[in-house]
Amino acid sequence: MEYTQLGRTGLKVSRLVLGTMNFGPVTDEADSHTIMDAALGAGVNLFDTANVYGWGENKGRTEEILGSWFAQGGDRREKVVLATKVYGNMAGDGVPWPNQDKLSALNIRRAVEGSLKRLGTDYIDLYQFHHIDRTTPWDEIWQAVDVLIQQGKILYAGSSNFAGWNIAQANEAARRRSSYGLVSEQCLYNLAERRAEMEVIPAAQAYGLGVIPWSPLHGGLLGGVIRKEREGGAKRGVSGRSADALKNAKQREQIQAYEDLVDKHGVQPGDVALGWLLTRPGVTGPIVGPRTTEQLDSALRAVELELSDELLASLDEIFPGPGPSPEAFAW
Template sequence: MDYTTLGRTGLRVARLALGTMNFGALTDEADSHAVMDAALDAGVNFFDTANVYGGTAEKGLTETIVGSWFARGGARRDKVVLATKVYGNMAVGGPSWPNHDRLSAVNIRRSVDDSLRRLRTDRIDLYQFHHIDRDTPFEEIWQAIDVLVAQGKVLYAGSSNFPGYKIAQANEIAARTGRLGLVSEQCLYNLAERRAEMEVIPAAREYGVGVIPWSPLRGGLLGGALRKQREGTGARSATGRSAEALADPALRDRVQAYEDLLDGFGLDPGEVALAWLLSRPGVAAPIIGPRTVDHLEAALRATELTLSDELLAELDRIFPGPGPAPEAFAW
């Protein structure tokens, strides 16, 4: 497994991050533990979760499953760079009370303690703001993080789903007061969704923020969705986000061209989609969300795949990016 430093920190993480969003919701505890064991054995040391993961009726369940895995011992916790998130409404069955969601100082401090309890650990290595909070100034957010860092509960802060200007704003305010600021941004980025190249990734690179793409296969769309539909395999490619996306004729044509291209090279679509992300400037570690050990092993193969210049050019032709900023903004 290859490793990289996360943004401008000295924190070394694997080039793939293990996303746990399916644990509890689609994968039971025993199978979730098996996936985490296999990931650690393969050298994956970067685990990503969130306080709201686990399903609508069981928010927090995913963190609980990760915590029960840590509790099995074997120095599991010390071998893992643990990332979780704060923002979402944690109430079950109705709206939350005021100050029980978003990024107020009181909710950040409360949410950290709740996550630590579920995760059965004394620290969160990377604490990520799951969305922007337009009502809370970054001065307040950073003050809350300062307290948690001083207490040893949080080591680094990152963002998720932030626009480029918010990455800049957060880090400019942090810099003015001598703080480290954001060290990572977790954004939607894949071959079929490249808008992050316009502002988010340039902003992240300018500020030394490591990019952690989520949905690298765009909900299965880039994992051979059309082939699986024809073969009647892969239930998720017949329903959900992947099926909705394929209802767009233009996108369906591009996906078909993508699969035909890779058939000619004898390559697996999902592995190529991950390998493409690993080749992109600024990308630290795409987040994979395996539901089984087999899914994990397929993702790991992408780290050993080098894409030729010819293939990269063809991928750009099928899924063209928006172009470089600011030139691409020109009429």
């Protein structure tokens, strides 16, 4: 497994990130443990979760599954760079009680204690703001984070789903306080969705943040969806974002061109989508959310894949990016 530094930190992290969103809602505890053992055995050391994963009445369940895995020992916790998130409402569904969500100092304090308990650990390596909070001042957020760092409960703070100017605002506020600021950004970024290249990734690079793309296959759209549709029936592997995109003739034509291209080069669509992200400037590593060990094995193969200049150029032709800013904004 190849490793890199997480942004401007001293943390060495794997270039593939294990996402745990499916642990609990889709994959049961025993199989989740098996997947985590396989990932760790393959050298994957950055595990990503969130306090709300498990969803609905089972919010927090995913963190609990990680906690029960850590409890098995074998230096599991010591080997993992653990990332979780704060923002979502952890109260019961439909309970309109204030201060149970977002980034107030009170909720950050409550949320980190809840995550530590569920995870069965006394510290979190990377504590991420799941979304921007437009109502809480950054001075309050950084004051709360600084206290947690001083207490040893978290090491670093990161963001998720931030705009480029949110990253700048957050880190300028941190600089005024002599706080460390954000060290990473999780964003939607893949071959079919490249808008992050306009402002988010340049902002992250300017402030020394590692970029951790989520949805690298764009909800399955880049995973050979047309082939699956053709081989296994109209409903196989086609749902959500993929199904909506394939209803659009232009997007369907684009995806067909993509699948034809990778077939020509003798590689798998999902492997190419992950491999492409690993060639992008500023990217630390994409998040994969395997539901099975077979899906994890596929993702691990992608890390070893080397894409030719010819293939990369052809991918740009099929999925042209917005181009560098500010030229990308010109008429």
